[in-house]
Amino acid sequence: MRKAWTICGMELQRILKKRQSYLLMFAMPLLFTLIFGSLLGEHSEDKMTILWVDQDQSDLSKQLYKSLKENQSVFEVKKSTQKNAERLLDNKDFPGAIILSKGFEGSLLASEQPEIKFQKIPEFTSSSTITQIVSDRLAKLLLSVTASKKWSDYSGEAWQVMYEKVGADSDISSMPIQKLNLDAKKSNPELNEMSGRAAGFSIMFVMIMMMSVTGTILEARKNGVWYRMLTMPASKLEIASGYLLSFFLIGWIQFGVLILATHFIFDVNWGDPLAIVVLVSALLLAIVGLGLFIAGIVKTAEQQASIGNLVVVATCMVSGVYWPIEIEPDFMQKIAGFLPQRWAMSGFADLLANGGTLVDILDNVAILMGFALLFLIVGMRRIRFE
Secondary structure (H helix, E strand, O other): OHHHHHHHHHHHHHHHOOHHHHHHHHHHHHHHHHHHHHHHHHHHHOOEEEEEEEOOOOHHHHHHHHHHHHOOOOEEEEEOOHHHHHHHHHOOOOOEEEEEOOOHHHHHHOOOOOOEEEEEOOOOOOHHHHHHHHHHHHHHHHHHHHHHHHHHHHHOOOHHHHHHHHOOOOOOOOOOOOOOOOOOOOOOOOOOHHHHHHHHHHHHHHHHHHHHHOOHHHHHHHOOHHHHHHOOOOOHHHHHHHHHHHHHHHHHHHHHHHHHHHHHHHOOOOOOHHHHHHHHHHHHHHHHHHHHHHHOOOOOHHHHHHHHHHHHHHHHHHOOOOOOHHHOOHHHHHHHOOOHHHHHHHHHHHHHOOOOOHHHHHHHHHHHHHHHHHHHHHHHHHOOOO
């Protein structure tokens, strides 16, 4: 293992000595995040009108409507019927509709998650703003109702008595909602534009960097470096481990700096640190595996860089790195399901937009590890040491 770390240190030193590496690793992803995040999110400052469909018509559903009406800095709500809302959305007269199903009040009184749906037109890509505000207001409402119910159990009086005192004027800070179904067709959380592009372009430029550094294996074989290493008391496993470790650490250095930079420059909150470490590590293993897979197919480092970058850019476009995947055609969204970037973006959405934890992204991590194992096994079998 000591020899593997020695090889790893040599590779890190070699890569980090190149000044142009810092441009690709840090400057370019931050620039792309700024440009795309600003362009796609420039309309977010305009106040929009969202339809409000209350199928429950209860005191608590009316209270939620009232609290949203009081918060009109970002969007306004306009009452509508289900049939009228469907017609207006079909005509694209409004960007979306919030729909409260029957049983809304009953769910809150039972301390259960009420069903709220958000139907939107395909062109509307800023629904994360709406979902966040509704989630916050719903959390406060749920806390007030729960507290009033507890008080009712002890006092024997109706819960409405206490709720009238604390419900409307409650200043309890909002808590994250675990599952808020805001789309009848999908339940994936959405990132706001700056957070989404920060995660997306960090992924893309780490992949581009990995395509470059994994090409050093081809250079080492071409220049006879591996042959000289094999004459030393170092096994093939130690040599391969040293290179793999260096690739993984380079990826983490790059991604780690980008996480800190986007947090302080663009105010991106990346969420649970432990979950981020696990998700990024699984992603990096998949990326390194993909780089080795391509290196096992091509013959030169130049081919590795050109073909690898072409694959990275094309797959990133499909998987929602450049823009929200919801605006893509259905067939492209299905293709994205076979790409590691799609599952990484889904994991970041759970953490950044929904306040998720490690448990919430275990499925994404498992899928990324599946990609990693597949790519690493096939890639290492195709790499020739001589």
